[in-house]
Amino acid sequence: MSKNFDELVTVMARLRAPGGCPWDREQTYESLAPYLLEEAFESFDAIQDATEGKPENLRxxxxxxxxxxxxHSQIAEETGDFTIEDxxxxxxxxxxxxxxxVFGDKKFDTAIDVLQNWDELKKSERAITKTDETVKDSILEDVPLAFPALIEANKLTKKAAxxxxxxxxxxxxxxxxxxxxxELKKAISEDENIEExxxxLLFVVVNLARKLDVEPETALKKTNRKFRLRFKFIETELKKLGRNLENSDMKEMDALWNEAKKIYK
Structure with missing residues (x-):
């Protein structure tokens, strides 16, 4: 490993050792799970900054x-499960x-060929290592229920496709x-099954995104980011006028929104 990587591993071992950090020493796989998810999403969000030429946040x-x-690997080493080297x-x-x-003699012409081979290899690996002992009733069981809804829907429909x-x-x-x-309009008029x-409707939109090779979670994240910027523009412009959201109205805010659209596309 590199010097910096080894140093980070050593720091974590010290934090978990007797005389280390009380909080770090108390943590378990389960208690750390939310932090792992949070950091993954923050990395996901920082990717947009990197694509705009600001990689510092992603780093x-x-x-x-x-x-x-x-x-997690340090905890695993302490319990005898595995190490970071493993x-x-x-x-x-x-x-x-x-x-x-790349590392053998196989030849693939397209990325699709590579992905198809990847799936076949995953099946073979499971058969050899027997990491998938339980007989599954559905191919969709490979998609974790814990995924965010958009990602789950995308994965489910990819499996089915x-x-x-x-x-x-x-x-x-x-x-x-x-x-x-x-159907949604009808549900609204009858005031029933609206959530369903x-x-x-969202599920169909996810399918449309998949068909167009657009990752829906990323697409919606970008739209959320754009909305933040445009709405902040409205707030900033109102402040310049000595006003705020409470004493503005929809007509004024909509006019500022249209200005924001020209700036944040």
Whole structure:
């Protein structure tokens, strides 16, 4: 390992050792789980900054994420489960085995060929290592229930599409979108099943994104970010006028929103 990496591992070991940090010493796999998820999402968010030429946040967030991996590995080493060396060795072997076109004699012409081979290799690995002893009733059981809803929906429909359960083209999805929109309007007018129909509508939009090779979580994150910037513009401009959101109205805010759209596209 590199000097910096080894130093980080040593720091974590010291924090967990007798005489170390009381908080760090109390942590378990379970207590750290929310932090791992939080750091993963903060890294996800920092990627947008990096694409805009500001990689500093991503560097910091990846460090925080790496710390969580080392933290879990330190706990594992103390309990005799595995070490950080085992973690690195396992992923290295996996990457070599799943890239026979790089480290072996296989030849693939497209990225799709690579992904198809990747899936086949995953099945073979499970059979050899017997890491998937339980007989599954559905191919969808591979998708964790803990995933955020947009990611889960995308993964579920990708699994289904791989076995042919999919629309032939985007126009068919737009037809379904119109159908679900009408069903939602009906639900609203009858004041029943509104939540269910909203869910169905969102699910179709996720399918549309998948069909267009757009990652829906990333797309919505970018839109959320754009909304933040545009709304902040409204607040800032109102302050310049000696006003605030409470004493403004929709007409004024909408005019400022249209100005913000020209700046934050």
């Amino acid at each position: 910091e967030e990846l460090g925080d994420l790496l710390l969580q991996i080392i933290f 973690v690195c060795a396992t992923i290295t072997r996996k990457m070599i085995l799943r890239h026979p076109h 791989k076995v042919g359960f999919d629309w032939e083209n985007t126009e068919q999805i737009f037809d379904k979108l119109r159908e679900e929109t009408e 129909e909203i869910g169905d």
